[in-house]
Amino acid sequence: MNQKEIIELIDNKFGIVKSNIYDEYQLSVVVKKENIFAALALMQLNDFKELSILTAVDWFDRNVFEVVYILFSYTHNQQLILKTEIERDNPEIVSVMKLWEVAETYERDVHEFFGIKFLGNPSLKPFFLHNWLDMPPMRKDFKTQQYSDKVFGKTKEEREK
Amino acid sequence: MKSNYAVLLIAIPLLVAFLQPLFSLINKRLTKWVTFLTIGFNFIYSLKLLNYVMANGAQIAIIGNWKPPFGINLYLSPFSMLFATIIYFVALIVLLVYLIDKPTEVDDRMSIATLLMVMASGAITLTGDIFNMFVFVEILSISTVILISFNNKGISFKGAFRYIVLASLGSSMLLLAIGFIYGSLGTLNLASIAYRFNLLNPVYASVIVFLFMAGIMVEAELFPFNAWVPEAYKGSKSYLNALLSGVVGTTGIYVLFRMFITIFGSGQNHIQVIGSVNFNAVIIVIGVLTTLIGEFSALSQKDIKKILAFSSMAQMGIIAVTIGVANMNSINAGIFHLINHAFSKSLLFIVAFPIINIVGSANIDKWEGLGRKNIFLAIAFAIGSFGLIGIPFFNGFWSKMMIVESVVSAGGWMYLVIGTILLSALVETFYFFRIIFKLFVDKKIESTYSVHIFIYLAILILSIIVIYIGIKPSFLATYIHKAAIDLVDKSHYISTVLGVIK
Amino acid sequence: MISNILLYTMIAAVISFALGQKLKAVRWSFSALFLGYVGFQLYGLYGQWGMVETHNIFSLGSINFSLNFGITKLGWFFAFFTTIINIMIWIFSIVKNMNEKEERGINFLWILLAGSNLAIFFSVDWITFFIAWEIMTWTSFFIITPGWKNSFKAANWYFILSMFGAYAMLVGIWWLYATPAIHTLNIASSIALLAKLSITAPGTVGIIIALFVLSFFAKSAVFPFHPWPAEAHAEAPDDFSPYLSGIMIKYGLYGILLFIVPLFIQIMKVNPNIAMVNGIPVYSYILAWFGAITAVLGTYLAIVSNDMKKLAAYSTVSNIGYAVTSMFILSSAGVTGGLFHVVNHAVFKSAIFLSLGAVKFRTHEREMHKLGGLATKMPITFLTFLLGIIAAAGIPPLNGYASKWIIYQALLSGHFPFLTTMIFLASTGAFLYLFRALHSIFLGQLPRKFNNVKEVPFLMQIPMILGILSMLGIGYAPGIVLKPIGLAVKAMGLTPMTVENTLMVGKLSSINTAVVSSTFIGAFFFAFAFYLIGKKRHHVEPLDNYTAGQDPEEFGLTPELYHFALKFYEPVKNIFRPIEEKLNIKNYYRALVRNANSFGATLSEMFKLSGAGSSMIFVLGLVVIILAGWML
Amino acid sequence: MIQTSTKDLHDSGFEKVLNFFRKRSMWMLHYCTGCGAMELPPTMTTRWDMERFGIGPMATPRQADLLLITGYLSIKSLKRVIRTYEQMQDPKWVIGFGSCTINGGIYYDSYTVINRLSDYIPVDLTIEGCMPRPEAIMTGFQTLMDAIQKGEAVGYKKYKENYEWYKKNQDSVLGRTEPVFTSSEVKK
Amino acid sequence: MIVLKFIGYGFTAIIIGLLFMGIGRKYTARIQRRYGPPFWQAFIDVTKLFSKQSLSHNWIMDFGILMGFAGIVGTILFMPIGPWHFFSLMNGNIVIIMYFMTIGSLGMAMGVSASGNPNSTIGISRALTLMVGYEIPFVIAVIGLIFVSKSSLLGTMVSLQSGGIMNWNIIKYPFGFIAVEMALQAMLGEKPFDVITAPSEIASGPMVELSGKMMGLAFLQHAAQIFLETGIVVNLFLGGANNIWEFFLKQFVLFILSLTVNAISPRFKFEDAVKWLWTWPTVFALIQLLIIILT
Known part of the structure; x- marks a missing residue:
């Protein structure tokens, strides 16, 4: 099943917002938020057994989060990057734990660092950060420099001095 | 000739037995009291006779002054009187309990049966005539059957039926043997039989002895012939079982002693080879088999009556072995062990009766914690079983020591015999211990049954005897020793009965 | 003299039983005082060897049954030291039985048991010996199973084996009496006659010896019969276990020393054509091997057991193994070593069991992995247990070492290489499980539920302190015990070892125990000097430990989890796993x-x-x- | 505020004599916290062989004198470093490897990595370099040994003297109870 | 006078032991082609340890460590060091030496396990099991020697071996020596058998909680132990010495032999260590014993 057929398969099923072929082994498809789950389920049936990573990208200026699912198929030897966009103010998306159990940890990580709620994932607890009370740090509007200066003490002036 | 009144021992119980229906008309409880009193008379009179005979040797009591060997005579010797006294004593104690048992409508027939049974066994020990003995054996088996079946429960009928079948088979064998004896020797008097027995040709003689043995071993509860034992004991009331084992068993063993050592055999420590058949070995093998089977089957039983039944069967087996060994010490040991067994086994049976009523069932698993409820019964049961097992300073210990000594001194393959006996003794100790331990386990039992004072009295008497013999057995030793000498001295037996050696 | 001591014991038993349910402390102190009186009387009897008292009970047929007691050197020695230890134990049980339910019956039976204990040691003829032996079996059985459910299953091992042994002995006794050449019930003369008989009829003599050895081995839990002590001790009441493993298990050894060992010695003297293997009859060599196997088996089973009383019971089994091996070497060092080890074992094992009883009295816990860190809470008990295991492992300053040293002298001078290796393996193994018990119970982390555990009341501490003193005393000057043993060994026909108060001279070398202990103390001061050089050390909480930087509370590390005691010797178990099935x-x-x-x-x-x-x-x-x- | 100069804490008299032995046999706690840990094996083995100076790896803080912080410290690993430091016995010294321990290094603006190690535990010696090579480490050891000999390396005394200050810093990082940015700053 | 002699013995053992350790570290370094610490490094380490602050969890820990060190120092008195011997009567009784050494290990075990750290207890359980492991071949070999020399005193054994190399026991009973040599490797806790203080597995095993002077005492105990164990083997097989320096030289040769094995061999898994000890050295010891019995 080569890359063209994959794109057609998804397109005539759910309608693709955008697709892009990076090279002979990697392609990306952007799907709407409501049929992302169905697309993933479909692709899992078509031999995309492995969910390599689930992450998010913060498009601050477009006030949008882009949730990225990277699948890999051993038989077709293809890496499919499925993306979807959700609004930034109240970020929510369906959890894919039922398809891949490993997604629970990825979603917990993304929730901690981006603040995206995954509906149906029971363990959205704090994960890596040590009693973190501020906003999720990976967001673009989080100013790490000031945070570091406030918590760990200023270093920039000293370096300039 | 004071001994002529000995026949009263037989006559009075017979007379009273037939008057029982009359007494029951006057008052229901009277029959029980009358039986108790007659047996009491019998016991006291036989005790007096025993001391008299101990003092001045064996006596003869001629009935209807026909001189032997034609007339019937009773042979009152230390051996027979000792056994008679023990039988009457055990019967007396059991009747003491029977007195206060709740009255049933069959009481008068029950008392007739007990009277006949005790009278018959007493008579067997005294009689000097073989046919007379057969008649009393018949009476004994009939009355035992009546006794067993009176518990009017299904099991007792089955037990009674099985006993009847075996008893009749046995007595027919007995009759055949007596027929042969009469046919060949022409006499029924035991002394003359003893005198002429070795004139018979050996094969013919051995057949007679085999038949006689088969007949009598049913009463003595020995292996091939004791299939009736467990069912019979299970059927009847537990204190009546004391009669079964104490009276019937003792009589069976008495006859074995008397016939095999004085009459058929040739007296002391001489292998009774009657017609190329080494009867000693035969009896020993039977005895060992009975003990082995008795003990091991008792190990797997849960019902107290069955356990005690198998245990009494095993003890009879041990005594049979002592008869088989037939040297002076073993006879002493056999008699002593029989006496001990009679006392401790009847103590156990009598103690079992109130325990079954308190706990409500004979299954020993239910007995747990009885010690907490009624400490006296638990201790009595413990004393009884200690006596039987043979703990030092209890009565069984001395007889067991003597048995081991006598069997070991016989040498040869006797070590195998003593090995099995002690193995089965070990098994017996184990299962008695399991029961004793269950009694003293820390558990609560509720029950409303109150134990009557007479039962406590009976238990107390027997326990004191068991402990007293254990601590100072010397008083019994003199009786046993005299009885053994009398048993073994064949020529003395013949001469006292027939006056002069013809 | 002896018979009225026994009579007084019977009366005392009845009196103490009659003291009623409430007066528990009075009952036990009365019995302890009574036994003190008996001990005093025994001490008085020291010199009168050979005095015999007979009471005939009855005679029937050709046998007359009579009880006759006499004082022999061996008998007196055993009787005296067992009474002393029994007094020690009863002082312990005064407090222990404060809130026990069954203790009235136990006390009655125990006094009877003490009486039968004396009767065994003072009986001169086989009938009395057998009667006392039976009474001892019965009374001890009832004490082990005081009315609880599971203790019956535990005790019936003990019961069946000892009854089996008793019946074997019964046949043996009467076989002795029945054989025309011997025909006597007196123990001493039966030995001499049997030895003569062994020339003409070795077969019968062999069987008779086998019968007696069977019963003595069954009682002392030697090789084929070794599993029973573990269950019997674990279920027995805590104050009876010291008696059970300190004294009760020694009757078999007393029997061996009374009859079998002198018999072999006589046979060696009298019978030229007995099969010998490097200097001793082949039978006694085989029996020595039984002892060695018991020693090793006992050690292995103790290493893998997790219940503290079972561990102590198996250690008793292995110590019995040492004594049996050294006795059957039949050399004077061997028998002295065996006898001395019996005494030492009684002393240190009752000390160990007393401290275990104290631990159980306070914590009501028997599994070792549930305990821990009790040393700071119960210092005296810890000290007794520590000295107990040092003695049990045979480490020099204490009494265990003296007897082990004599045993090694005997084994090495007698040229038994493989026996020595087995014994040495067993004694090094002993150090394993003894330390494991010390660690799991007293050292390591203290579980929270034992935070307010206090030391046992003072009355219970007295016997422990007495135990410590006797261990140190015998360790320092073994002569006091070795002199009476020398008498007993001479009575058996062997030349006793030359012994002064603190010096023991063996064939291969001799040691002066006083010097050994003082070297240890000297070395201790030498080390203490170094200890003083550094700065003063400061105290740190048990949980403030190296945990690779983790904070224990944050990760739920409780003291119970932190105390490594459950599968302490798993590697040893893995090594022996393939052959474990067959061992069992x-x-x-x-x-x-x-x-x-x-x-x-x-x-x-x-x-x-x-x-x-x-x-x-x-x-x-x-x-x-x-x-x-x-x-x- | 911490006194800059610790003159009065310097060792004196007999301590100086002992310092010779302490200098010659420093046991370092091989606590590989950052990327600098890779530099230690070469210093230990054949080429540079720090054992010449008696310095060797030790497994437990109880026995160690020298704590090497070989790189950046996140908040979680700082917690463990502090506990380990407190478990070590006096006299003890700390060497900070690389710029991460001085001013946060390349992680200066990270929200989890601390910027100045010396705020939390006293650092006797810092070796510059974004992971100093073994030569730098050896010279570092030399300078520490000289400082010990002169009695100036007294970080552990400083820690004891100003414990509250250190504790405050540590709590500010580990035990925070309210968010760092107030709601106003977040809006912008 | 006795006390002075006692202190003399104690100090010689410690000094020689520390010297051996220092030279040993230099020797291992040289094998690894690096300079290695000065030979008196061990002395520096000990003084540093004693100068450091130390902690203890309860009084049993202190008592245990002291007992450990005392046990080993006490045993040294029983061993003849060349011509010197402390006791004339009990000069080197092997049974005493072996049991006195167990005081050392008992004391250390008790002190360390009182600290309550699981690593240390695992270390101790390994140490004790290993002790059973190496005791068997050692004992079998020693029994063989006792049979031959008809006495269990090292003094007599040494006198039997006097006069020329030919009648040293190493020549007369080579198998025995091999067995004891392997057992020595385990006794000293050198590399193939350093399962007890396995730094990578259980954080230096028993010594986890020891700091400052406690660690110093453990260090001295190890030094004295090296001196003791090598001394025993020298007396048993290398025929003791008629002057003190020859004795130290022989000890040193043995120690270097075991260090060479230590420098180049990895560590055994624990069960395999005990199994190995029960197979190879025990086989050699048994061969030796059979030879002695049969001849």
Whole structure:
């Protein structure tokens, strides 16, 4: 099943917002938020057994989060990057734990660092950060420099001095 | 000739037995009291006779002054009187309990049966005539059957039926043997039989002895012939079982002693080879088999009556072995062990009766914690079983020591015999211990049954005897020793009965 | 003199029983005082060897039964030291039985047991010996199972084995009496006559010895019979276990020393054509091997056991193994070593059991992994246990070492290389499980539920302190115990070892125990000097430990989790796993019991047949008997 | 505020004599916290062989004198470093490897990595370099040994003297109870 | 006077032991082609340890460590060091030496396990099991020697071996020596058998909680132990010495032999260590014993 057929398969099923072929082994498809789950389920049936990573990208200026699912198929030897966009103010998306159990940890990580709620994932607890009370740090509007200066003490002036 | 009144021992119980229906008309409880009193008379009179005979040797009591060997005579010797006294004593104690048992409508027939049974066994020990003995054996088996079946429960009928079948088979064998004896020797008097027995040709003689043995071993509860034992004991009331084992068993063993050592055999420590058949070995093998089977089957039983039944069967087996060994010490040991067994086994049976009523069932698993409820019964049961097992300073210990000594001194393959006996003794100790331990386990039992004072009295008497013999057995030793000498001295037996050696 | 001591014991038993349910402390102190009086009387009897008292009970047929007691050197020695230890234990049980329910019956039986204990040691003829032996078995059985459910199963091992032994001895006694050449019940003369008989009829002598050895081995839990002490001790009341393993298990050894060892010695003297292997009869060499196997087996089972009383019981079994091996070497060093080890073992093992009893009295816990860190809470108990295990491992300053040293002298000078290796393996192994017990109970982390555990009341501490003092005393000057042992060994016909108060001279080398202990103390001061150089050390909480930077509370590390005690010797178990199945002798015994039950069940089936069936048996039986009669 | 100069804490008299032995046999706690840990094996083995100076790896803080912080410290690993430091016995010294321990290094603006190690535990010696090579480490050891000999390396005394200050810093990082940015700053 | 002699013995053992350790570290370094610490490094380490602050969890820990060190120092008195011997009567009784050494290990075990750290207890359980492991071959070999020399005193054994190399026991009973040599490797806790203080597995095993002077005492105990164990083997097989320096030289040769094995061999898994000890050295010891018995 080569890359063209994959794109057609998804397109005539759910309608693709955008697709892009990076090279002979990697392609990306952007799907709407409501049929992302169905697309993933479909692709899992078509031999995309492995969910390599689930992450998010913060498009601050477009006030949008882009949730990225990277699948890999051993038989077709293809890496499919499925993306979807959700609004930034109240970020929510369906959890894919039922398809891949490993997604629970990825979603917990993304929730901690981006603040995206995954509906149906029971363990959205704090994960890596040590009693973190501020906003999720990976967001673009989080100013790490000031945070570091406030918590760990200023270093920039000293370096300039 | 004071001994002529000995026949009263037989006559009075017979007379009273037939008057029982009359007494029951006057008052229901009277029959029980009358039986108790007659047996009491019998016991006291036989005790007096025993001391008299101990003092001045064996006596003869001629009935209807026909001189032997034609007339019937009773042979009152230390051996027979000792056994008679023990039988009457055990019967007396059991009747003491029977007195206060709740009255049933069959009481008068029950008392007739007990009277006949005790009278018959007493008579067997005294009689000097073989046919007379057969008649009393018949009476004994009939009355035992009546006794067993009176518990009017299904099991007792089955037990009674099985006993009847075996008893009749046995007595027919007995009759055949007596027929042969009469046919060949022409006499029924035991002394003359003893005198002429070795004139018979050996094969013919051995057949007679085999038949006689088969007949009598049913009463003595020995292996091939004791299939009736467990069912019979299970059927009847537990204190009546004391009669079964104490009276019937003792009589069976008495006859074995008397016939095999004085009459058929040739007296002391001489292998009774009657017609190329080494009867000693035969009896020993039977005895060992009975003990082995008795003990091991008792190990797997849960019902107290069955356990005690198998245990009494095993003890009879041990005594049979002592008869088989037939040297002076073993006879002493056999008699002593029989006496001990009679006392401790009847103590156990009598103690079992109130325990079954308190706990409500004979299954020993239910007995747990009885010690907490009624400490006296638990201790009595413990004393009884200690006596039987043979703990030092209890009565069984001395007889067991003597048995081991006598069997070991016989040498040869006797070590195998003593090995099995002690193995089965070990098994017996184990299962008695399991029961004793269950009694003293820390558990609560509720029950409303109150134990009557007479039962406590009976238990107390027997326990004191068991402990007293254990601590100072010397008083019994003199009786046993005299009885053994009398048993073994064949020529003395013949001469006292027939006056002069013809 | 002895018979009225026994009479007083009977009376004392009845009095103490009659003291009623409430006066528990009075009862036990009365019995302790009474035994003190008996001990004093025994001390008085020291010199009068050979005085015999007879009481004949009755005679029937050709035997007359009589009880006769006499004082022999060996008997007096055993009686005296067992009474001393018994007094120690009863002081302990005064407090221990404060809130026990069953203790009234136990006290009664225990005094009877003490009486029968004396009777065994003072009996001169076989009948008295057997009677006392039986009474001892019965009374001790009832003490082990005071009314609890599971303790019956535990004790019936003990019960069956000792009854089996008793019956074997019964046959042995009467066999002795029955053989015309011997025909005596007196123990001493039976030895001499048996030795003479061994020239003409070695077979019978062999069997008689086998019978007696069977009963003595069954009682002392030597190789084939070694599993029973573990269950019996674990279930027995805590104050009875020291008695059980300190004294009760020694009767078998007393029997061996009374009859078997002198018999072998006589046979060696009298009978030229006995099969010898490097200097001793081949039978006693085999029996020595039994002892060695017990020692090693006992050690292995103790290493893998997790219940503290079972561990101590198996250690008793292995110590019995040492004593048996050294006794059957038949050299004067061997017998002295064996006897001395019996005394030492009684001392340090009762000390160990007393401290275990104290721990159980306070914590009501028997599994070792549930305990821990009690040392700071119960210092005296810890000290007793520590010195107890030092003595048990045979480490010099204490008494265990003296007897082990003599045993090694005997084994090495007698040229028994493999026996020495087995014994050495067992004694090094002993150090393993003894330390494991010390660590799991007293050192390591203290579980939170034992935070407010206090030391046992002072009255319980007295016997422990006495234990410590006696261990140190005998360790420092073994002469005080070795002198009476020398007398007993001379009575057996061996030249006793040359011994002064603190010097012991063996064939291969000699040691002066006083010097050994003082070297240890000197070395301790030398080390203490170094200790003083550094700065003063500061105290740190047990949980403030190296945990690779983790904070224990944050990660739920409780002291219980932190105390490594459950599978302490798992590697040892893995090494022996392939052959473990075969080692376990309990399966054979369980199979035996199952077969007996099923055999019984099938037999009793025969009696359930119907009327016709039973008459068929009747006839068939008769026919078989007649045929067999004619054939034989 | 911490006194800059610790003159009065310097060792004196007999301590100086002992310092010779302490200098010659420093046991370092091989606590590989950052990327600098890779530099230690070469210093230990054949080429540079720090054992010449008696310096060797030790497994437990109880026995160690020298704590090497070989790189950046996140908050979680700081917690463990502090506990380990407190478990070590006096006299003890700390060497900070690389710029991460001085001013946060390349992680200066990270929200989890601390910027100045010396705020939390006293650092006797810092070796510059974004992971100093073994030569730098050896010279570092030399300078520490000289400082010990002169009695100036007294970080552990400083820690004891100003414990509250250190504790405050540590709590500010580990035990925070309210968010760092107030709601106003977040809006912008 | 006795006290002075006692202190003399104690100090010689410690100094020689520390010297051996220092030279040993230099020797291992040289094998690894690096300079290694000065030979008196061990002395520096000990003084540093004693100068450091130390902690203890309860009084049993202190008592245990002291007992450990005392046990080993006490045993040294029983061993003849060349011509010197402390006791004339009990000069080197092997049974005493072996049991006195167990005081050392008992004391250390008790002190360390009182600290309550699981690593240390695992270390101790390994140490004790290993002790059973190496005791068997050692004992079998020693029994063989006792049979031959008809006495269990090292003094007599040494006198039997006097006069020329030919009648040293190493020549007469080579198998025995091999067995004891392997057992020595385990006794000293050198590399193939350093399962007890396995730094990578259980954080230096028993010594986890020891700091400052406690660690110093453990260090001295190890030094004295090296001196003791090598001394025993020298007396048993290398025929003791008629002057003190020859004795130290022989000890040193043995120690270097075991260090060479230590420098180049990895560590055994624990069960395999005990199994190995029960197979190879025990086989050699048994061969030796059979030879002695049969001849």
